[in-house]
Amino acid sequence: MSSPECRKGHPFFTARHSRAGLRLFATTAIVGLSSLALAPIQSAFAQEASSVGNARTFNIPSQSLASALNAFGRQSGLQVTLAAATSHGVRSSAVSGTMDPQQALARLLSGTGIAYEISGGTAVIGSPDAAGGGGAIAADGATVLDPISAFGGGKLGAGEIVITSEELELKHPANIADVFAGEPGISVGSSLPMSQKVYVHGIEETNLAVTIDGSRQNNKVFHHSGTNLIDPGLLKAVGVDAGVAPADAGPGALGGAISYETKDARDMLDGDGFGGFATSSYNFNSDTITTGVSAYGIREGLEFLGYFNFGNGNDFSAGNGSDVEGTSTDLLSGIGKLAYEFDSGDRVEISHERVHDDAPRPFRANVGFIDGRPPWEPRVRDYKLDRQNTVFTYTDSTPEGWWDPKLLLAYSKTELEVPVFLPPALAIPPYPATGTTDSFNGKFENKFSFDIGNVIAGIDFYDDKAELEDLFEPATEKSRNIGIYAQARIEPWDRTRLSFGARGDNQQFTGTTGEEWTNSGFSGNVSGEYDLVEDLLTAKAGYSHVWAGVPLAENFIMNPNWDYGSGPEPVTADNYVVGLAATYNGFSIEGSVFQTDLDDARAPRYAVSRGIEAHDVRSRGYEIGAGYTWGDGFVEVKYANIDVEIDGQPADSDLGTYLAAPAGQIVTLQAVHTLTDWGVTLGADAEIALDYDDVAVGSEPFEGYEVFNAFVEYVPPSRPNLTLRADLKNIFDETYSDRATYGQEFGTVTPLYEPGRSFILSAKATF
Secondary structure, eight states: OOOSOOTTOOOOSOOOTTSSSOOOOGGGSOSSOOOTTTHHHHTTTOOBOSOOSSOEEEEEOSOBHHHHHHHHHHHHOOEEEEOTTTTTTOBOOOEEEEEOHHHHHHHHHTTTTOOEEEETTEEEEOOTTGGGGTOOOOTTSOOOOOOOOOOOOOBOSTTEEEEOHHHHHHHOOSSHHHHTTTOTTEEEEOSSGGGOEEEETTEEGGGSEEEETTEEOOOOOOTTSOSOOOOGGGEEEEEEEESOOOGGGOTTOSSEEEEEEEOOGGGTOSSSEEEEEEEEEEETTTTEEEEEEEEEEEETTEEEEEEEEEEEEOOOBOTTSOBOTTOOEEEEEEEEEEEEEOTTSEEEEEEEEEEEEEEEEESSTTEEEETTOOTTSOSEEEEEEEEEEEEEEEEESSOBTTBOEEEEEEEEEEEEEEEEOOOGGGOOOOEEEEEEEEEEEEEEEEEEEETTEEEEEEEEEEEEEEEEEOSSOOEEEEEEEEEEEEEEEEEEETTEEEEEEEEEEEEEEEOTTSOEEEEEEEEEEEEEEEEEETTTEEEEEEEEEEEOOOOOOOGGGOOTTOOOTTOOOOOEEEEEEEEEEEEETTEEEEEEEEEEEEEEEEOOOSSGGGTTOEEEEEEEEEEEEEEEEETTEEEEEEEEEEEEEETTEEOOTTTTTTSBOOOEEEEEEEEEEEEGGGTEEEEEEEEEEOOBOOOOTTOOOBOOEEEEEEEEEEOOTTOTTEEEEEEEESTTOOOOOOTTSTTTTOTTEEEOOOOOSEEEEEEEEEO
16 A cells, blocks of 8 residues: 655643743642652752742632632742642641741641742642651741652543653653653654654644643654654653543644643752753764754843753664664754843743754655655655744733733744656656745733632634745645633532633635635533542543634645635544543553544545545543652553544544544553662653454554563762653664554554664763
8 A cells, every 4th residue: 555645755720831931730640749859860950949939929819728728829929739638628828928938838838738839930739648658847937858759640631641851850751652651641663853744633733732841843844754754852741631621722633632832941940040951862873963052041030041952863773683774863942032021020031942854765755665655766866944932922921810911922834855756767866856845823811810720711823834845846835823712620629629711713724726615613611520529539520522623734735825715624523532530549540532523624635626525523532540659759650542533434544634543452561669769760661562353444453562661770879950861762672652642553554663772871961
């Protein structure tokens, strides 16, 4: 079978890292606390603070702890994370007067027995029994507790996942697949960072609302390349709404949302000062060296951060010992941020982030090789992929209950240049074709806070373009959208949390022929959770209906002569999720059942008559997980069973290029333990994909695979600014491709294999 036709060959209450200010209520804050065991790993990014910033004026009456912490976050300007069970039935003490945030938080929590830590611009609130490890909090704020020990993040609400900065430090990701390791419901196809695509419950990420620092990403360039090349060294946190997403996640959240947030100076410094770090790693499999340097500072309201990373190396070897052609490394990435906070509390920030990949790749960058292709096509060709993201934000770091504004303006762009090889009989030498997608987008929203929760209301827009610069058939599609939305997150009764919202969108779509169509639609969502047994068992459920307008076509598939007929149909989706979660004395177990239905999902091909081709997609299944956390470590196991259909038939990775991919059954295991006195952290993980034979007619079953990894990390007690790490990936040298990688079920395709056994040494020094 050949490659796709191509002529050129909510959620709940959570600290949402891509939003300004506090998005926190007790039941959805991050499960897991910053820990003493993790402190060595975090040493480059967090320092224990005795004072955070200048004194502020606080006025927080005694109330439910969730509402009080919400007010504390707004008035202190800190982010807040909270164990879900911590606030149930707990009331805060009143806080009034001018003091630093640490004193205010100590007074707010006095008498509750709840431990806390303020570090790196974040207040981490413990569970009621956590104080036993660190002592009680003095009412006058004189006592500063030891860091709270906990591991893991995990799901917060039905279908919601937050990967925190602590988890990212623990994973030490080299690519986006490593970021989502341990989440069986999220697959990442391809072993090359520039061609990796993320699938959530089998749904491809261009059917999700994807943002980087709040900036919309419109990156559907080429079906054989990735959609969001990201250097994970830039990331502070990642949030995923699998299925049901809130209205303020942005337009186009058909199968959910992914929000990436990058680091800034406040994540490395607690107050005025300067710092920096240097990192380096060496992968023995491919002789790849990666080096990064950063400098950052805060001075009297002015903040800056600069980060630069580059990697260079050879092709890697698969588990069968063969070199995988076109997998060398030639990567440059970086970010610059500048911010200023006025005495009034008004804060402005501008950032520019960029990733550039320039190396020979397989002719189709997510495929090893396809038999029977024209002989004039080389096995590899040069790819130049460049993605950039510029974001301006305004926020108020000292908001009042009814005034907590955010203004965001952003521009994102992805450009891919590849050489085109035509038949020799045409006597036309290879020439470059360039596909470019970009998005100018923004929003203005305000958070209205009440005693029982908040409502975020706003207006957003985007102006997207997909353009192909080709010697013979250049083409362009455009879309403009304006939306209005509101999302409420409230705790109306004890043991009950609700999130509900709606948005309306109006889109103008312009085809390659210059024809225009205008469509409007409505989206709504509702989700909630209820404590069946307080502090033990919680039930969760959610539903959303999403209208997403008409998506732009992939650049390299566009035809300037498409027959749009009466116009392409807007895409809609319905998402359902129901789950249970239980926790007891460090043990946890959770499970959920989900379904996502996409109607009229556009998947055009080059032929004149196929420009408005669309399909119906269904993803359904269930996830279960269990784990145990102790003072210096954790162990967890998760299982996902995902069935994906397109037009009522099993999905395949050709038709589902921009729709959905076969998934099946995936098991993940993780275990980590820290020897605190020695500064040593040991970890291991595994991913097991079971055989999968529910495939399209004429396709081959997917073979299962088992991959095991391990690491050891050392922070010398006498040199806490130095971190040394050794990773051993694919310990047993398995020859495999990730389940979401293109073409495995086709007899004519040699898939792009993952690296075989890889030994990686890395070091990081903080100054």
